[in-house]
Amino acid sequence: MTPPELAVQEAPTGPVTTPVVNDFSIQVATVNGSGSQTANLVLLRSLFQSGVPVSGKNLFPSNIAGLPTWFTIRASRHGYVGRKKEIDILVAMNPETARDDVLGLEPGAVAVYDEALKLDAVRDDLIFYPVPFDKLVAAVCPDAKLRKLVRNMIYDGVLSQLLGIDLSQMERALGRQLAKKAKALSLNQAALHAGFDFAGTTLRKRDPFVVEPMSATAGMILIEGNAAAAIGSMMAGVTVVAWYPITPSSSVCETLTTYMRKYRMDKESGKATFAIVQAEDELSALGMALGAGWLGARSMTATAGPGISLMSEFTGLGYYAEIPTVIFDVQRVGPSTGLPTRTAQGDILSTAFLSHGDTRHPMFLPSSPGEVYTMAIEAFDLAERLQTPVFVMSDLDLGMNLWMSDPFPYPEKPLDRGKRLTPDKLRELGDWGRYKEVDGDGIPYRTVAGDGLPAYFVRGSGHNERGQYSERPADYVANVDRIDRKFRHARTLVPPPVIERVAGARVGIIGYGTSHWGISESRDQLRHEAGIATSYLRLRAFPFSPDVGAFIAAHDRVYIVEQNRDGQMGTLVKLDVDAALTPRLRHVLHYDGLPLDARTITDEILRQEGRQP
Amino acid sequence: MTPPELAVQEAPTGPVTTPVVNDFSIQVATVNGSGSQTANLVLLRSLFQSGVPVSGKNLFPSNIAGLPTWFTIRASRHGYVGRKKEIDILVAMNPETARDDVLGLEPGAVAVYDEALKLDAVRDDLIFYPVPFDKLVAAVCPDAKLRKLVRNMIYDGVLSQLLGIDLSQMERALGRQLAKKAKALSLNQAALHAGFDFAGTTLRKRDPFVVEPMSATAGMILIEGNAAAAIGSMMAGVTVVAWYPITPSSSVCETLTTYMRKYRMDKESGKATFAIVQAEDELSALGMALGAGWLGARSMTATAGPGISLMSEFTGLGYYAEIPTVIFDVQRVGPSTGLPTRTAQGDILSTAFLSHGDTRHPMFLPSSPGEVYTMAIEAFDLAERLQTPVFVMSDLDLGMNLWMSDPFPYPEKPLDRGKRLTPDKLRELGDWGRYKEVDGDGIPYRTVAGDGLPAYFVRGSGHNERGQYSERPADYVANVDRIDRKFRHARTLVPPPVIERVAGARVGIIGYGTSHWGISESRDQLRHEAGIATSYLRLRAFPFSPDVGAFIAAHDRVYIVEQNRDGQMGTLVKLDVDAALTPRLRHVLHYDGLPLDARTITDEILRQEGRQP
């Protein structure tokens, strides 16, 4: 998707005459709750519909209305969808931040702004396009109360004109957005045209950025990771969902609810083939999920860091009593409340070892909506196969931002309900014990209430093979050793890493989750700007497959790139691989809450490689 | 304390004629709630008073009455106080377990038992001493209802006679035990004598075990670790205590309450200089402790594994908002409820990284009651110095069992209340920010409500140097980087490891907490039985001092000995030291819930050293 000969000629900064085609970032600075969302989505979709690879990232505050918000749209003919550090085109709509927004730009960047703000006075090395928003909106929207809602559509029109985005694509996107609201639609269309016409008649294009139709998005969809998690869970056959609202995970269960109400009502009875409960807190949410998992239902919950901490005790119960359930952790920044609306990969270590005593838990590490979807399905299978809580570690960037994706494949594998005892199996085994090793993989057979098979007693306290209460040292050791065998067996069940070996590369990179997008772009930068070839291993799950050690062994220096302060995944890798390999490991850490961009990785690797950028 | 030439002639098993002096273990098998405690303590104390090094370990079930309980007393002229694997003398009082108890003995061991149980029929390679308990007790205790309570004292009398324990020492111990209960005292004395006389007239001594007075315990005290924690906390000046009952930590706060009511009532007003609250759960307990720490009080809580899990979210708040408090974790076995009345070192890893996001917490690692005492005092100082929650990692073996100890030293260092802003300091600083780096050690200055100095706003959400709400990436990074600096600075503030370098030793051992007792005895075994010299590093706190790396570098193979399945402290060491050293690390893991004994360590090290034991 990224032909090198193209990649070398990335959008240079500073004013140039040669056009820069389909390769720029637009940042719209507004105030949240000011209804800029429609305008931003229309802008994004119009590019997407024009076949140009695009991504949109919303940088919003942790409150409901009145604070600065930035929406960034990146168009990249190379297909780069990670965050781009430099902003090429600023749309400054927020008086409060306008000055700083403009000061933050690279020389030669473009600033579209409300005339009244007089931003051209701030500096003189930018390309300024002042727009009389109030005048234009007044003309198209007589009702003053409604102006706030349509005002933003004007900059879409302006950009359509300036960048050469087909206006009809904008109209189509707008129509789709406001399908059900005729009045709003016509007002917004008028505003769109007003902006378009104004720019056409008044503004002289002085910037290099242009859009030309491509076909790189044909057949693709635009979706947030949380919606993908919802679709995946529904297709996985989840039946019991218990959750407690928390940013950035809420939309997983909210979207799931919408889909389930539409697609999971029983034909005959018209009743729900599922139960979705808003619990009173996260402890209760996981307790419900475990109660349902105990009785054989596919259950799940979704949360973020603070919820993970509160689920600690119950997770240990699920681990030790061996109860399946799926937990989505949409990670956000920080210990405690931290930055609820910023992204991070900061719960890796505490989740891997969540709960007191000797515990460890399987984690899936999706990078894209498509992977969130497939991993959600795999997670439900793995949870029942291993009879343990399984985590899907997403993050705010993946979960709440818009991503291009190929349409999701229909699951061809049937559901794996794991080792359930059957009358035949019972006969075969002769005598059955809930926690008895049978197949050497550490996974015992289970029965559930109502299946007519022998009952047993689940407990978080010491028990023997039969689940009977026991304080016998030998029983305890045998049990936790088997559980550990089970976990090691999981290495063979989780998705292996994706490895890209580059012949002769001495430098390796290990990454996971959304860091992938910055990494793959950075690898091009390293190759083209510094001639450094890199191999790449993308982790997709914990526990790791043996390939990880082999990959490290094959390179002199291996950079583990992740979005936290303490190198959490690096820690897990260090503990997992042959001790002799650990001296090769290095770290690239990013944890300021912004999605990880390629430039940050490239600069840091060059620094550690002794090649001052 | 352990002259090698003595250590080589440890109590051999099997019947011998040469007397074995002050070197044996007695196990009393009873039913809990059957009032055997008095008899066991009297036996223990009589040895202690005779100057013989002694230790007592109670192996009890997780219920209140009616289940098997074993009390083990070890006498060791070498001063070994760890658990001894072999039982030399069994007192079989529990019909339910008597048979297994006897079958578990080594040939040549001694069995004192209730005649009626006919245990001599079980095997013939032991030295049996049948005792007609019912007959004897009936004679001295007419009131049938009371017999149950004095019956056990008979075996004390029998052992006094057989082992040659001065009867007057037993009487003294008994008097001390029942000081306030004249009636019970006289009945028990009678029973004691009855047993003594019976043994004198009826039993012929055929075993080698004898007690001879020593002076090894002169001036020492007998105490449980939890009582030491209570005394230390009181001497540290704790004022706010919030807790929730949980085995094996409850006696920390219960003992503390008793002492505080006695020694911490204000002279003038007769009112309490403290507040101790039984909270509704562990979340609330830590919340209260943090609320008090915020306002400058010395606060604490005590709990065990499940409580640690529940304290996860609040611990992250304490870490990120930088609030001092002290948390005692008296560790027990297992994930979830596990084995509440068995001992382990299983919360190390989850506590070090407790809570979501990037967090890490200081931990003290006491080995003895004396150390629990001093570390309790140090912990309160460190918490206020670092402005963060500090953990003291004890365990059930240390906390609830009886240990010999030198009397505790009075704290000579004044309380360290940490960096509190003063009017002078404020003038000096010019402008103050709650979270502003000042001295380069990452520790800012704080004010507390009521001190007349500038107020600030504490929050678990993002904040800048002034404590103002902030989502700015740079503010977040600067803040967590400073907190990390603070944590690294802690390396210089915590107690360094105790290192015993043995010239020419190629093998090193790293241990901590109660593993210390098994380790030091095992080192003698390794030296005398296999000629293996070992150096020893005993960790006393996390984060580690640089010495740890140096110690590993100085040895070919370093065994990390601990009481959990996953080698949790080993993990922390591996992460901390130079990667090049990690290949030298090995593990000796013990996690069946019994206190760690020397033999287990010795056998495992010999195995890994390729020297089949």
Next chain:
Amino acid sequence: MTTSGTPAPAPARKVNRIGLELAAYRGGKSTLCAGCGHNAISERIVEAFYEMGVESQRVIKLSGIGCSSKSPAYFLGQSHGFNSVHGRMPSVATGAMLANKGLLAIGVSGDGDTGAIGIGQFVHLMRRNVPMIYIVENNGCYGLTKGQLSPTADIGSTLKNGVVSDLPAIDLCALALDLGASFVARSFSGDKKQMLSLLKAAIAHRGTAMLDIISPCVTFNDHEGSTKSYSYVKDHEEPLEEISFVPFFEDISVDYEPGTVQAVSLHDGSTLFLKKLAGDYDPTNEPMARRVIYESAARGEFATGLIYVEPNRPDFLALLNVVDEPLASLSPEKIRPPREVLDAIMDELR
């Protein structure tokens, strides 16, 4: 009033309507203290399920942590059981019933498990009216951790060590009423007959049946000065009504002078006959129920019996409108939408 048919505790040979002996409903040997009130409750549970002729396979037993919470291991040995974590059993039970609405859940908790660490989950369980029997074995202390005060200890009640309870006690029945519970009862482990009738009524009820059963801790809280001691409770128990339970499967004629007895018919068709003792108490009258709790408490008495019942309040699963078949056993076809659905969703996202 004369009734017949409520069988007396069954002698060995006897079998119930599904041909099972009482023994089939027993559990493991209790490890609780001899004389513990909790054991008496376990025995009544065994009898109630035996007399109602419930299949063990249809029952799930749940609990939190505590001596009381150990007891599910001591009854219904052939039913699935779940001894969960301290204070959080309500959420586990809720999830279980969501997974399989066809089961009959009985949860056992303690006053610490419910009143302290678990009060939050208790509150929300009551609101949801999750179909289950929720028993609090209330001894006013923490038995398993050796006798500390619990939040249901009455003001002025003392511990052995002399510590006096100085905070208002939580009245779980009052709380349950406030939160909309559909079945609220209080009993005493020493009152076999009343407990048995209430347990059978609880089995017959659909919705949360909350039974607060005073169950003295003979080891830590049975002394002079404790208001939860056996003798104190015996002396201060005030039965509201004399209860006779007639199960749906026995059609029995009960004749009584009108006005003296109130008949309440329950979800499964069984009927409760309540002979009024305290004035003319009506357990379907919420304000009256609330009043009786406070007035008896004010007198230092325990009003026992069926305090409140609302047989027809929709349970949580009804509100969620879930299919009749247990969610846990729905076929793959019912839980994995067909290809067309995924295609449709994908199209919307293009």
Next chain:
Amino acid sequence: MTTSGTPAPAPARKVNRIGLELAAYRGGKSTLCAGCGHNAISERIVEAFYEMGVESQRVIKLSGIGCSSKSPAYFLGQSHGFNSVHGRMPSVATGAMLANKGLLAIGVSGDGDTGAIGIGQFVHLMRRNVPMIYIVENNGCYGLTKGQLSPTADIGSTLKNGVVSDLPAIDLCALALDLGASFVARSFSGDKKQMLSLLKAAIAHRGTAMLDIISPCVTFNDHEGSTKSYSYVKDHEEPLEEISFVPFFEDISVDYEPGTVQAVSLHDGSTLFLKKLAGDYDPTNEPMARRVIYESAARGEFATGLIYVEPNRPDFLALLNVVDEPLASLSPEKIRPPREVLDAIMDELR
């Protein structure tokens, strides 16, 4: 009845009894939505502390997590504040007051923060009667997470997306009463005068003063069909009494025809004059208080005003018998026992 002295909201120049202007009690700029009920409450808090002439240094502000819980940053800018974790502010406030009983604590929570995740800590805070003002800014939804139903949403109340609340609402005032709270009030963010008087009374009270203030969420729960919308609450508010507050530092004579007004004197010497509106309501009568809550709720109305007060119930610190000086500032000599004590203990252990 005529009273005087309760100053009207102070115009700029004016200063209070300690010589401070109203501005000295303001906080940071609110980041809540324009028109949010929570902002109105913050303004009343500023006025109340100003009019009572409380030193900012003596006050601590606490909260959990939510839009409501953000508000302590928007009043009393010179007081220490603590925005803790979701639903757990009561424990932090309890610990803080244990550390320094000389302070005046005001906690702000939301209906989700208190009614859902925090209901357990709320229950135990009420029992302990920890000296503090506990305000629930009750909008029947989770504002900060974009409008989900909260446990105080009334049955039948609908969300914008049409979802209907089908579980019984938790009535925090009823709950507080059941748990022995010593000061229980309900108000409405739109009723400035009542709120101000109640806040001043809360400042004057010693013990937990629980104020459940209906505070419409204009962004997510202010629509037709919501029973927590501004207009709905305005139409269904039923003040129990007309309240006048006379602070201890103003000695004012109030004359009224006997019987029409009830005077309640509070801990700090201030007095509340309650002019009866609803029948002859007596807020010191617990059964009556309980009744009025249920009866008004049954009518679909909100009874507002001072629902219950027990001025003399000992607070938690009194029960703990702690010294008068704040524990946090006791001198080392007072908190580290002398050498003799340690020696004595050691001797006992020999």
